[in-house]
Amino acid sequence: MNPTTTRDARLALLVGEIVAAHRSHRGALLPILHALQERMGYVPAEAIPLLADELNLSRADVHGVVTFYHDFRSEPAGRTTVKVCRAEACQSVGAGRLVAHLRDRHGVALGETTDDGSLTAEQVFCLGNCALGPAAQVNGRLHGRLDEARLSALLDAEAVR
């Protein structure tokens, strides 16, 4: 087998395994996509026909769901992902300064990944930490009362982990 077929076969195996684990659940496409992204870090385009086939849906249906939700990525993220809250409560205490700092100091705008693949920056609208803003999630962990220095310290710490 050439490397591509091996990769395809592995993906088919993984999709089959995840779908089987959710088979008894009603309307399970979202949990399945979450599980796939958790395992792979993203939802590859090649998974869409496989999912459609397994779930008896059209490719358009699956593609439509994958692209509707902000959470699902079509390609892998950087080694560290920072999600900065840009909703009103965090705006009122300087979320904009964190966004500017990411751009100026870390060279990454929201929605982008650095060229070296080290950092992905994203916006999020509310992390439920509205009394202790500005808030951000770094690799899934919530941080509050952030300022530019603390954000940089967190990102630098993740980079050497």
Place this chain on the structure above:
Amino acid sequence: MTGPITDPVTVYVPRDSAATSVGADEVAEALMRAAEAAGQRINVVRNGSRGMLWLEPLVEVVTPLGRVGYGPVRPEDVDGLVAGGMLDGAEHPLRVGVVDELAWLTSQNRFTFTRVGITDPLSPEDYVAHGGLAGLRRALQMSPADVVSEVTDSGLRGRGGAGFPAGIKWKTVGACVDELKFVCCNADEGDSGTFADRMVMEGDPFMLIEGMTIAAHAVGASEGYIYIRSEYPAAVATMRTAIDIARGQGWLGDDVLGSGLRFDLHVRVGGGAYICGEETSMLESLEGKRGMVRAKPPIPAIQGLFGRPTVVNNVLTLTSVPKILADGAQAYQQLGVERSRGTQLFQLGGNIRHGGLVELAFGVTLGELVDGYGGGTRSGRPVRAVQVGGPLGAYVPTADFHLPMDYEAFAAAGAMLGHGGIVVFDDTVDMAAQARFAMEFCAAESCGKCTPCRVGSVRGVEVIDRITAGEHREENLALLEDLCDVMTEGSLCAMGGLTPMPVRSALTHFADDFTAREPNAQTTSAHRGAGTEGMR
């Protein structure tokens, strides 16, 4: 170590996400190390948050006086605190006193948040010892119709924002004949400035399970779903663990508390789409589809999840139910004003000194919340605007601080109470930028089904940009008014229908901010773009 070995001292360190976002986990670890080094045995309980979020991490030590609080505690403060006698409740600059005696808490009507911050959220023994299950046990002895009547008589209205009477919704579902009905909890708490759903799911998850089980009994449902946003990983984990524990205790399953009721619950995680907080969009998402809003009718109570009769209620609606059933409708109905009965969970956020959760009967004024409980801004500058009810709520000027917090009073003032979120801005805020953001947010989060919302929001951003650039100002202001009319009247759901509310309130109360800005001109007031620097 030389210290005397005494009975373990119980120390509470919150596990709430707000507390852990500012170091509660590290504080708990430091406490265990420091206590061991001092030869003092301690028993660390990870409780929910009391809601005094500016004090987080708030460490509480059980003493003969009561639970003595210290906060906000940083990990590096711990050694000094322990050495200074914190484990005996000793004086210290961070000591706030006996927490249960603090006026900020004692002046509230903690009707539903009775256990949050007090108990171990995942201890079924704690839950029962603090009044848990009393409502469910009473409900199971009543007929479903009587449970619905009790909820109707309480005056409980949906806490998600729309304020629809809960009892009427339940009655509709109960009257439908179907072998399969659902209870769905909308925990897609996406409004900026709201965090009460998260706090209760992380701090008292069994209360939500109990409320949903009572709803299931009342309407004849056998399956329940809790739709939690993916931005709340800790709430997801806590709810899932609590459901497993509840099954083990016989609180869920084929024979709930030996009553013969069959009801089981599942957690589903959203996909980062704000629109899925709209109930029909949430149902689509639960069915595994794009979160596109459905046209109503049919209403979800009759044709909801997978076309079956479905109760859809917010977390705070469902968590009000156990206490209503335990104490009777009358106790709840006595609180509040006019047609807003009971308590509301007010959430103080944004630029505020004492942010957190305040549960009070409806009718408290906005000013009492912002200036009284909130203590004004965190920055120390004057308050300029307060956004009430999330990103689709109005910006209220301080001149309206006398407004009582009730659904109708706010509606009459062109604002909305919504989910009870209050976001404070100081005088550096640029209200034209906030109006623009409201449109930008709608453009980013619209499901795209209806044109006024999908296209109107994009045009809204453009027209506000033209106004602030000074291009044909009067004509563009008229165009913006017209656009707001179309969105309000023509949108399928509240997303497009209410986006004009923050925009119009900004225009009405802060018209000066919409004057043209010369790129090189000196700014004349403090509020020029500081708040949204770097956002464009």
